[in-house]
Each structure stands twice: as C-alpha cells, then as structure tokens.
Amino acid sequence: MRALSSSRLTLIWALSLAMMAVVLFPYLWMFLTSIQPEQDIFAGGFHYLPRQLTLLNYERLLTATPIGPYFVNSVIVASLSTLLGLFVAVSAAYSFSRFVFRGRRLLMTLFLVIPMFPHVLILIPMFVIMRSAGLIGSYGALLIAYTTFVIPFSVWMLTGFFDAFPVDLEEAAMVDGCTRLGAVARILVPLALPGVVATGIYIFIVAWNEFLFAMMFTTKATRTLPVGIYTFVGEYDVHWGLLTAGGMVVTLPLVTLFFLVQGQLVRGLTAGAIKG
Amino acid sequence: MPKPSSVVYTGVAATVSKPTTNWASLSKRATPYLLVLPALAVVAVTVFYPIAWAVSLSTHQFVLYRPNDTPFVGLGNFERAFADEVFWLSLQQTGIWVVAIVVSQLFLGFFGALALNEPYRGRGLVRAVVLIPWITPSILTALMWRWMYNVNYGVINHTLVGLGLLPRHVGFLSEPDLALFSVIAVVIWSGTPFFTVMLLAAMQAIPDELYEAAKIDGASAVQRVRYVTIPFIAPTIAVTSLLRIIWVANYVDVLFAMTGGGPGYASMTLPVYIFIKAQAALDMGYGSAMALCLAAILIAIVSLYLWMLNRLEVQVR
Numbered sequence: 301m302r303a304l305s306s307s308r309l310t311l312i313w314a315l316s317l318a319m320m321a322v323v324l325f326p327y328l329w330m331f332l333t334s335i336q337p338e339q340d341i342f343a344g345g346f347h348y349l350p351r352q353l354t355l356l357n358y359e360r361l362l363t364a365t366p367i368g369p370y371f372v373n374s375v376i377v378a379s380l381s382t383l384l385g386l387f388v389a390v391s392a393a394y395s396f397s398r399f400v401f402r403g404r405r406l407l408m409t410l411f412l413v414i415p416m417f418p419h420v421l422i423l424i425p426m427f428v429i430m431r432s433a434g435l436i437g438s439y440g441a442l443l444i445a446y447t448t449f450v451i452p453f454s455v456w457m458l459t460g461f462f463d464a465f466p467v468d469l470e471e472a473a474m475v476d477g478c479t480r481l482g483a484v485a486r487i488l489v490p491l492a493l494p495g496v497v498a499t500g501i502y503i504f505i506v507a508w509n510e511f512l513f514a515m516m517f518t519t520k521a522t523r524t525l526p527v528g529i530y531t532f533v534g535e536y537d538v539h540w541g542l543l544t545a546g547g548m549v550v551t552l553p554l555v556t557l558f559f560l561v562q563g564q565l566v567r568g569l570t571a572g573a574i575k576g
Numbered sequence: 577m578p579k580p581s582s583v584v585y586t587g588v589a590a591t592v593s594k595p596t597t598n599w600a601s602l603s604k605r606a607t608p609y610l611l612v613l614p615a616l617a618v619v620a621v622t623v624f625y626p627i628a629w630a631v632s633l634s635t636h637q638f639v640l641y642r643p644n645d646t647p648f649v650g651l652g653n654f655e656r657a658f659a660d661e662v663f664w665l666s667l668q669q670t671g672i673w674v675v676a677i678v679v680s681q682l683f684l685g686f687f688g689a690l691a692l693n694e695p696y697r698g699r700g701l702v703r704a705v706v707l708i709p710w711i712t713p714s715i716l717t718a719l720m721w722r723w724m725y726n727v728n729y730g731v732i733n734h735t736l737v738g739l740g741l742l743p744r745h746v747g748f749l750s751e752p753d754l755a756l757f758s759v760i761a762v763v764i765w766s767g768t769p770f771f772t773v774m775l776l777a778a779m780q781a782i783p784d785e786l787y788e789a790a791k792i793d794g795a796s797a798v799q800r801v802r803y804v805t806i807p808f809i810a811p812t813i814a815v816t817s818l819l820r821i822i823w824v825a826n827y828v829d830v831l832f833a834m835t836g837g838g839p840g841y842a843s844m845t846l847p848v849y850i851f852i853k854a855q856a857a858l859d860m861g862y863g864s865a866m867a868l869c870l871a872a873i874l875i876a877i878v879s880l881y882l883w884m885l886n887r888l889e890v891q892v893r
Contacts, residue, residue, distance in 0.1 A: 308694070315691040316702045323706050323769065326720045329731055333723065346734045388615040395611035407612055414623055416874060418826040420850040421867035422622065424860050425629030428640070448622040451615055480607075509713035511829045516855065526715040530833065533719070540723055547716050558711050562704045566773055 327551070334358070334544035341540055357545040367546060369521070370528035374508055377439055377524055381446040381507035382500050385454060388447060389499065393458030394484065398467060411455050414448065419512060427516050437519035445517075446507040454499050457568035461495030462488065498564035501557055508554060525550050630864040638861035646861075653865035662841050662849060663866060667873075669756060670825060670845040676757070677824050680764045682817055685771025690801065692772065693779045707773060709766040718833035721762045725749050752842035755835050759843060763830055771816060778812035779805060814885055818878065825874055846870050 333341060334357050336350035361367050395401075396408055422445075430441045469491070470483040478486065489496065511526040518527055529546045532539050558565070634653050638646045657663045692703055709717065724732050725748040736742040748758040782805065790800045828847045831837065837844030837852060847870060854863040 309696060312691055312694050312696055316698075319688060319691070320702060320705050322765070323709060326717075326724060326765075327708070329724060330720050342729060346729065348731075384618075388618055391611040392615040395608040399608035399611075401605070401608040404608070407616070411615065411619070414619060416822050416871075416878065417623060417627065418847055418850075418867055418870050418874070420826070420828065420847050420854065420863070421630055421871050422626045423851070424854045424863045424867060425626040425633055426622065427854070428633065428638075428860055429626065429629060431640070444618055444622050447618050451619065455615065505711050509711070509715075511713065511715045511833075512851065526713045529719070530715050533833075538719075538722075540729075543719055544723070547720065550713055550716055554711055554713075555708060558707070559704060562707065563700070566703070566707070566777070 330544045330547050333540055334548055336541070338539070338541040357541040358548075361542055361545045361549070365528075365532070365542065365546075366520075366523075367525075367528065367549065370523050370525045371549070373518075373522055374525040377442050377446075377514075378504045378507040380439065381443050381450075382503045384443055385447045385450045385503040385507075386496065386500050389451060389454035389458055389503075390489075390496065392451075393455050393462055394488070396455065396459045397462035398470075408455075411452050414452055423513060423516060430517060436517060437522050439522065441517040442507075442510075442513055442524075445513045446503070446510060449510070450503045450506050454503060457499050457502070458492075458495065461492045461499075461568065465491050494561075494564050495568055498561045498568050501561050502565060502568075504557065505554060508550075630868060633861050634865035634868055636861045638859075638864075640858035640860055649861070653862050654869070656862060657866050657869060662844065663846070665841055666837075666844040666846045666849040669843065670847070672756065673760060673831075673845050674821055674825050676760050677763050677767065678817060678820050680760075681768045681771045681820065682813065684764070684768045685775055686813075688768065688772035689775035689779055690805075692776050703773065703776070706769045708769075710770045712766065714766075714829035715833050717762065717766050718830045721765075722749065722834055725758060749835050750839055752839055755839060756843035759831050759834050762834065763824070763827070766830070767820070767824070771820070774812060774816045775809060778809040782808045818881055821881070822874060822878065825877075826870075 332348075332350055335353050335355070337352055337354050337356055340350065340352055392411070396404060426441065426445070427436075430436050435441055465488060469487050470480075473483040473487050474480060508524075509526060510524075511530070514524045514527045515530070518524060523531075525546075529543060529550060532543045532546060635648060635650055636646050637649050637652070688706070692699060724730050727733060727745050727747045727750065730748075732748070733742070733745045737745060746754065749755050786804050786808070787800055790804050795803065826847050828851050831843065831845060831848050832851060835843045837848045841849075846866065850863050850866045850870065853859045853866070
C-alpha cells in the first residue's frame, strides 16, 4: 500500500464516515423504534433517544403474530431455492467453463438477457397458470421463479470462478481413472468451494428478500417474511413498534450471512467488471 | 474465454474401440448441452412459456373473477392502453424515475468508488457496510423510509423543521409534487452502494503505472481522473448502467409499498400500474397488454443504447 498524506487520509475518512452514517442511519432508527413502548413512539413529543427501553414489541411479535411460521416459510423457500439454483447454475457454469460447443455464446447471452423481461410480464401469466393448476399457496411457483431470477448472476459468477482453475487437474484425475463426475466432485468443487458458497448465499439472499412473487403466490399458511411484515401495515394505521421489531428479525440473519462471505461475493459479482 | 480443453477430451475418446466410439463421442458431444439443460428448462418454464401466455392473454378480455367470460378482443387491450391517460402518465413518470435514479446512482457511486479506491486501513469494512442496503429486503427499505418520512412522527420532518430548513411538517409521500421524488431518493439510497462496488472493482484493476506516468507528465489529480480513470472504467460504466436501467425500469417493490403510485396517480410508474391492475383489479388481459408494451419499449431502448455504445466505440467486454 502506498501511504497517504495525513490531510488526504482525513478527507477520505470523513467521506467514508459520512457514507456509513447515511447508509446505517435508517437501521439505527428502526432499532431505536423497536425498543421503545408503542405509546412512547407516538405520544409526548418527538425525541431522538428512547425514554424507556422495552422488549415488549419483540414479545408481542413472537406471541401475537405468526412471525414464527413466516420465518420457517422463508427458511424453507430460501434453502430450497438455494439448492435448486446451485444445481442448475453449477452444471451450466461448468459446461460454459469447460466445453467449447456450438450455441455456447447464444446460450450465455440468453441467460444474461433474461432480466430484461419485466417481472410483471412474467408474474401475470404465471399467476393465471398456477391458479388454474391449483398451485397457489405451494412453494413450487416461488422456487422456480427465484431460480430463474438468480440464473444470470450465478452462472456468470460461477463460470468466472471455474475459469480460474486449470482444467489439467481434472484431466489428471480422469487419466487416473476418475469419472468426469468424480473429477468435478473431488477436484473442482472443493477448489471452487468458496465461490460456490458465495453464490449459494447470494441465491439465499435473493429468495429471502423477494416480495412481489411471494405476495401473489402465497396464502396465509405459506407467507414468507417480507409479505408477513407487509401485512403489519394496516389500511389506516401502521404498527410501527411491531414492524420495526419484525424488520430487525428479517435483517439480522441476513447481515450475518452477508458479512461471512462478503469478500468472496464482491469478488464474484465484480469479476466481469474487472475483465471488462 | 473459450478453452481448448475439449480437444484433449476428444483425444481420450479416440482411444476407445470402434463400435463404442460413436456412442462415446455422441455422449461426449451431448455432455455440454445436457449440463445446460436444467437451467434452460427452468428458464423455459418461468420465462418463455409465461410470455407466450401473456401474448395470448393480451388479446383477450380476461378478468380473473369472471373466468367464464373471456372473449377474444384482438388488439382491444392495446387500444385501451393507448387511450388510457394513466398509461401515458405512468410511462412519462417511468422515464423521470429511470433517468433520475440511474444518473444519481452513477454520479454518487463514482465518487464513492473514488474515495474507496484510496488505500487505507479499514477500507474493507467500509465497503462491506455500505453494501448493507443492497441485501436489505426491498419491502423493509420501503417501510423503514415510510416511517422516517412520516408527517407527524417522522425523524426527517422533525430534524428539518428543528434545524429551520423547513417551515412546517411536510407530507413527503402524500403531496403530489413530492411523492415520486421522495421514493426516488430512497431507491438512490438503496442502489448506490452496488454501483460503488462495481466501479471500485474496475478502478482497482487500473495499473498503478498509468497514474505514475500521468503524474510524471504533469497531470493534476483531476486530470488523472479525467484521462486515466474514466476511459479505463468506461466499459464497466456502460454495462453497469445498462443493467441498472433495465432493473430500475422494471422495479415495483419500493414504490408499491411506499405510495402505491399515489396520491392519485402522482407517483405511478408503468410497472407499478401493471402490478396494481393485476393484483387488485385482477385484470390480467389488460395487464399483460401493458406489460408487453413495457417490454417492447425496454428492448427498443436497450438496442438504441447498444447501438450508441457501438458508435462511441466503447468496447463492451
């Protein structure tokens, strides 16, 4: 690292701190709202810091709302989407990384242009199809929809990760009597594991956060967290205490997962930018 | 990117005895396609098949609570859209929405990346922290900001009035002139970090020697940015902006959960209008027709954008 002059360093840190403050303030505000009694939020004039600390909102969230089932639904949908998404993305990325074949470019482009189609264009017919098939309220529609959303980035990321490892290693294993599948399972996947994990967490995050499809395709029993939280918004009043407590419950697992893999994830997401 | 590896595999296949060679080479040639097949199947089920359905729906009057009364109306739904004032208003507001958001995100993201591109201890932490909005559920982003924008109890109103910057409390989301821009500000907040990180990655790939050389030639800091940084990251700017334009133009969640396009239609964009038509009015035929219009407009804009890049000779990948 080349050293920076101290005046420059001060400027950079001032900028960095300002950025972090702007980014983090809404979360801090959500947290502060969630730990004060609901009547304090609205009564007795405005105050920045809570006058009274309480976990009442969290208690009500756990006892009086179906947040538990919503949480379980979200975990199921996000985990299954991750498995399905990884399966299709790993095999497609392996194909793009290790084979030269007719139609390769076309297929790669195809996967990249998918996001161009408006979600609403897909949502409407899918809803009609699923409804006539009686599948509204099952996880199936969400699983395949989320898998499609993550295909472009996942395939792109994984192809980049696989490209980084020489094919010679797998070939050596195959010469030694390994099958292709064995070579992939024993050589490539362990080597590329950090990349595969980062991709998996990316898929998990996308599925965990998705709102539009979840809103259309779930019923009360299968609601995921984002839809569940949205139902706390009433027609005329919003239960801000409950809502902010719910917000903390949704965000914390996600931020934890993200911090575990953010280095890999950023490297994967930006691989294309560097190649550019 | 293409690898000569398959040549090696063919070599291995050639050592297999004659009758099985055909089968072996056939299965070898089929392998890459078989591997792509699962992904392709998922895409077919969730993109191609529904879009074919959407085309069919768009030519019918199809309201979900009248499932037995779905007459073929030809281009009737499209004519209805072109005669619908809200369609045109939302389209216009979608234009404002996309331009305001993408330009601001690019501008702020560029300066954020410049700051983070300096080598200093703690940079990794700052980068991770500023990415948090990117992984926050959109619905939560919308609700957090709705709370902060609140007329009576919101922190933004109280702080601005307290500092004397506002004469009175303002309905950021309930005043027709403000609603769209208040939501635009939120999307800029949530999307800028991603831009920052993409541009930062590109900047970090610039060899130090280029800056050294420019310095020796007497280039000032601003000139180094202008003549070294910007040309070098231009392809990344082009691609990231394009993906952003598409993403933002189709974006529903935050706007839907913050204003629902209101008050009235003052903050309505086309995708939100389509979603509300489908979700609340269950008017699937009309919704599909408008969604096809949106897709067509996007494809046209993307083509124009790529054509312009070509003219400007910006090499994309």
